[in-house]
Amino acid sequence: xxxxxxxxxxxxxxxxxxxxxxxxxxxxxxxxxxxxxxxxxxxxxxxxxxxxxxxxxxxxxxxxxxxxxxxxxxxxxxxxxxxxxxxxxxxxxxxxxxxxxxxxxxxxxxxxxxxxxxxxxxxxxxxxxxxxxxxxxxxxxxxxxxxxxxxxxxxxxxxxxxxxxxxxxxx
Amino acid sequence: xxxxxxxxxxxxxxxxxxxxxxxxxxxxxxxxxxxxxxxxxxxxxxxxxxxxxxxxxxxxxxxxxxxxxxxxxxxxxxxxxxxxxxxxxxxxxxxxxxxxxxxxxxxxxxxxxxxxxxxxxxxxxxxxxxxxxxxxxxxxxxxxxxxxxxxxxxxxxxxxxxxxxxxxxxx
DNA sequence: TGGAATACGAAAACTGTTTTCAATATCGAA
DNA sequence: TTCGATATTGAAAACAGTTTTCGTATTCCA
Numbered sequence: 001x002x003x004x005x006x007x008x009x010x011x012x013x014x015x016x017x018x019x020x021x022x023x024x025x026x027x028x029x030x031x032x033x034x035x036x037x038x039x040x041x042x043x044x045x046x047x048x049x050x051x052x053x054x055x056x057x058x059x060x061x062x063x064x065x066x067x068x069x070x071x072x073x074x075x076x077x078x079x080x081x082x083x084x085x086x087x088x089x090x091x092x093x094x095x096x097x098x099x100x101x102x103x104x105x106x107x108x109x110x111x112x113x114x115x116x117x118x119x120x121x122x123x124x125x126x127x128x129x130x131x132x133x134x135x136x137x138x139x140x141x142x143x144x145x146x147x148x149x150x151x152x153x154x155x156x157x158x159x160x161x162x163x164x165x166x167x168x169x170x171x
Numbered sequence: 172x173x174x175x176x177x178x179x180x181x182x183x184x185x186x187x188x189x190x191x192x193x194x195x196x197x198x199x200x201x202x203x204x205x206x207x208x209x210x211x212x213x214x215x216x217x218x219x220x221x222x223x224x225x226x227x228x229x230x231x232x233x234x235x236x237x238x239x240x241x242x243x244x245x246x247x248x249x250x251x252x253x254x255x256x257x258x259x260x261x262x263x264x265x266x267x268x269x270x271x272x273x274x275x276x277x278x279x280x281x282x283x284x285x286x287x288x289x290x291x292x293x294x295x296x297x298x299x300x301x302x303x304x305x306x307x308x309x310x311x312x313x314x315x316x317x318x319x320x321x322x323x324x325x326x327x328x329x330x331x332x333x334x335x336x337x338x339x340x341x342x
Numbered sequence: 343t344g345g346a347a348t349a350c351g352a353a354a355a356c357t358g359t360t361t362t363c364a365a366t367a368t369c370g371a372a
Numbered sequence: 373t374t375c376g377a378t379a380t381t382g383a384a385a386a387c388a389g390t391t392t393t394c395g396t397a398t399t400c401c402a
Binding site: 068 | 380381382384390
């Protein structure tokens, strides 16, 4: 099992790279560079985790309070389209956005007590899925696997309980 | 790999059992039996697959056109609460409802070409997930795994293409 | 049966997201 | 630079799916 650790500090170099990549995307598409978009993406890439639109907007407003929902939504769509960001839904009705980690793909573990969303990756799991699909004459483009449950380390878990737990749904 | 086959014909006995179970649930909760609820659940249990509210309402209206969205939504919530039905979301923004199969738990394979949603279950996959969770000090309450991709049997797949493919999202 | 409690249906309200629209900003060409 | 075509913005309206409200109708126990 590989649990992916997010570094606590933001990697400035990485952020700059992503900003550059986005700028290139914008140019390639013949779109325009704007102050608002720059604010939004630079804020986004400096946040960690699975960010909802509202969370992002709140942060963005600290820099420029005149930026509204529409622009944030639009910019997030562009980020997704550029491939720099992925949209996820964990069943609480909110879209969440995630800048790519160093690891191409990963699955999620969601604690229903404290709301913590952690990531993991396991090649055997991936391989097994491939095998099952194969047996079923199915070609996987992508998948998602989410484990809903609870951290066993209750002290740390309860301590995190500031953010409310995701409502969730699943199997 | 176990692929779950839905029988083409509705199992009348099973449906009656579920209707009875729901009736019992209603009674236990001190709620009332109504013509509308009966229509809705009996329609629901005779449909196969992953049913959206709109699909169900359409069917229900054939029996009693005066039944509206609100009652269908309310009844579905009761069905979920009763444990007879599960709510699922496959990322197209629609809630879908599924009467329990004979098999307790299963995962999904969603063809993005023809929209077919098939079910599968594999104990090794389940076990592996448990193991990963264990290693990560996490207790799984439930999970969901969805494989998005395409049927390899293109002829059958294309033939089914009447219903539009689920929009989807995932990893 | 009477009547308290529940359910109904239509419409309004809500939530998260997308679109509209008039005003503004960007940026390549002149 | 300035122009001007085109893209972008922000506020507000529109949207889609779902939930709630509210007055009326139904259920069902005493």
